[in-house]
Amino acid sequence: MTEPAGSPRVAIVGAGAWGTTLAVLIARTEPVLLLTHDAAAAQRIGTARENERRLPGVRLPDAVRVAAEPAELAAVADLVVYAAPSTHLRSTVERTAPFVAPSADLLSVSKGLENGSLLRMSEVVVDAGGFHERRVAALSGPNLASEIARGLPASAVVAALEPTLADRIVDRVGRREFRLYVNSDLLGVELCGALKNVIAIAAGAADGLGFGDNGKAGLMTRGLAEMTRLGIAAGANPLTFAGLAGVGDVIATCGSTLSRNHRLGEELAKGRPWEEIEAALPGVAEGAYTVDAALGLASRFDVEMPIAQEVHKALFEGKSVQRCLIDLLSRESKDELADFPAWAERIRETS
DSSP states (O other): OOOOOOSSSEEOOEEEOOOHHHHHHHHHOOOOEEESSHHHHHHHHHHHOTTTTSSSOOOOTEEEEEEGGGGGGGOOOOOEEEEHHHHHHHHHHHHHHSOTTTTOOEEEEOOOOOOOOOOOOHHHHHHTTTGGGGGGEEEEESOOOHHHTOOOOEEEEEEEESSSHHHHHHHHHOOOEEEEEEEEEEHHHHHHHHHHHHHHHHHHHHHHHHHHHHHHHHHHHHHHHHHHHHHHTTOOOGGGGGGGGIIIHHHHHHHTOOHHHHHHHHHHTTTOOHHHHHHHHHSOHHHHHHHHHHHHHHHHTTTTOHHHHHHHHHHHOOOOOOHHHHHTTOOOOTTTTTTHHHHHHHHHHHH
C-alpha cells in the first residue's frame, strides 16, 4: 500500500461514497486519514487505491491513508469528519469518540434523523460522543458524490452554532470547485438535508410512473413547502429552505439519476418491495430510514406532511406508488400561500 508523506491532520470517519469523496477532495492539498468500519475494508481500499464498492472509477490520491483502528484518530489534531450512514452514526461515534483529539473540530456530513430519539445528526454526534455542541458543525447541499469526486463544480453550506467553527471548516474543506458558504441555522440546514431525501423518493416514483416534468415540478415544490412548514415549527429560519441545503439539494436529489433516493422511488414504481430494493441498492437511500422520524417530528409539532406520509405507506404498508400519487393529486385544493404569515413572522424573528 502506498503511504502518503506527512501526518494527516484531517480524518474522514466512514468510507461510503460521500466519505471517500471528501477524502479525495481534501487529499488534493494535504494528507488525510480515511477510517473504515473494519480492517478488511481498509485493506481492500488501501491496496486497490479505489473504493470500487462505493465510488468505482475514482482513484485515491497517495495522500489518502486508509485505516480501521479508531486509535489512529488521536493524531488528527484539526478536523474529524463523520460520514457514516444515519443508522450507524451513533455506534460509529461511540466507537471513535474516546480517540478524538481535544483540539479537533467536528463536522457531520451525514443526512438524516435518528429513529426513536428524532435527533438530528449533529445532535447524535454530541449525544453519543459526549462532545460540546459548539464543537460540531454540519455540511449539507446539492452534493452528488460521484460528480464532486470527478472534479465537477459544486456548492454546499456549513452550519454551526459557533461562527468561527464554520469559518475554519470552510477554510479547510472549501475549494474553487467546491464552494462553501456559512449559515448559523444549524437546525434548518440539517432538517433540509434529512427531509429532501424523502421528497426525492416521491420524485423518483413520479418519474418511474411517467408523470412528466410538470407533475414532478409540482411535487418538488409542494415537497419543499412541506419541509419548510416543519422547519418553521421546529424553530428554523425559513430562508434556509430557499438556499443550498433546501431548494438546491431538492433540485439535485429529485432530478438526478445519480441519487439513490430517486432510484429507490423508481424501483418502488415498478412494484418492487422495499426489502428487495434495499438489498440491491449500491449504498444507502437515507430517505427510507428518515421518513418515520420525519413523521414523528411532524406529529410533535402538529404539522401536516402528506408527501412523507405517502412515502411511508409505499415503503412500509404495501400501498402501490400509483395509488399514493393519485391520492396526493386528489387532495383538496388550498391557498398556496396559506403558510406565508407564519413564514414571514419567523423571518422577522430570525433577522
